[in-house]
Amino acid sequence: MKNYQREYPLFSLCGLNCALCPMxxxxxxxGCGGGEGNQSCAIFRCAREHGCPEYCFQCSEYPCxxxxxxxxxxxxxxxxxxxxxxxxxxxxxxxxxxxxxxxxELILQELxxxxxxxxxxxxxxxxxxxxELQDLRDAxxxxxxxxxxxxxxxxxxxxxxxxxxxxxxxxxxxxxxxxxxxxVKGTIQGTVQEMTLKEKAAAAAGxxxxxxxxxxxxxxxxxxxxxxxxx
Numbered sequence: 502m503k504n505y506q507r508e509y510p511l512f513s514l515c516g517l518n519c520a521l522c523p524m525x526x527x528x529x530x531x532g533c534g535g536g537e538g539n540q541s542c543a544i545f546r547c548a549r550e551h552g553c554p555e556y557c558f559q560c561s562e563y564p565c566x567x568x569x570x571x572x573x574x575x576x577x578x579x580x581x582x583x584x585x586x587x588x589x590x591x592x593x594x595x596x597x598x599x600x601x602x603x604x605x606e607l608i609l610q611e612l613x614x615x616x617x618x619x620x621x622x623x624x625x626x627x628x629x630x631x632x633e634l635q636d637l638r639d640a641x642x643x644x645x646x647x648x649x650x651x652x653x654x655x656x657x658x659x660x661x662x663x664x665x666x667x668x669x670x671x672x673x674x675x676x677x678x679x680x681x682x683x684x685v686k687g688t689i690q691g692t693v694q695e696m697t698l699k700e701k702a703a704a705a706a707g708x709x710x711x712x713x714x715x716x717x718x719x720x721x722x723x724x725x726x727x728x729x730x731x732x
Contacts, residue, residue: 505545507534507555509595512602515544515557515571516587520606521630522578523622526613544571558591574725579630581723605629608637616644618702627720628709636716640708647708648701 510532511520519525519532530540544557547567554560564584572580590598609629613622629637713720 505534506536509555509599510535511606512556512586512590512595512599513544514542514548514555515568516583516590517578517580518586518602518605518630520602521609521626523626524577526609526626543567556587556590556595558587575722579627579722582631601634604634605637608641611641612705616648616698616702616705618699621702621706623722624706624709624720627722628713631718631720632709632712632716636712640712644705644708647704648696 507514511518511525513519513533515533517533519530519535522530522532524530524540525532531537533542534545544567548554548557548560551560551562557563568584572583574580586598609625612625612629617625628640632640710720
């Protein structure tokens with residue numbers, strides 16, 4: 502649909518967050534109404550018959566029965582929040598929704614650039630897509646603490662303080678206490694430096710999985726079952 506153009510292709514006509522879609526991230530698709538490379542779409546054909554609204558919620562027949570079928574299964578990204586996201590854009594204003602979506606896009610890019618061990622792309626997309634923005638912000642702070650060694654540093658600083666106190670009180674054991682301090686300091690530095698990409702990815706995935714489980718969100722695509730072959 503190279504001649505189909507919309508003002509903001511990264512949030513689709515029907516309520517999909519194209520900014521987070523693997524097809525868009527891999528530069529196979531420009532987004533809904535982004536011109537050449539845009540995927541063929543029955544929703545657009547319907548919109549064309551109803552005056553070409555920018556979003557389905559601007560149509561006099563919204564919501565219609567088409568949402569029942571299109572939300573049943575996922576494609577490259579989850580469809581389960583289409584109505585929810587559309588209603589949010591409608592009630593809060595499209596500009597506010599775009600601002601939130603752009604922040605989510607930045608979070609996803611950060612995860613792909615710094616926490617992807619080659620096996621997490623779809624998982625991160627699902628987490629960023631389905632979790633609320635504030636939950637994502639909190640998760641990113643926690644992930645940064647865990648993977649930068651800050652938590653270990655805070656604990657180790659307390660241990661250093663105890664070692665220093667022992668050093669001051671224990672006559673004749675100054676060298677031993679100092680050795681303890683140096684060992685703790687080395688542990689801090691080693692923890693920060695030695696965390697592998699695989700370990701960082703596992704920590705990030707674990708954090709998102711815990712939040713999703715608490716919220717009752719399943720971080721998996723609900724694909725349409727393949728048709729059984731007839732003999």
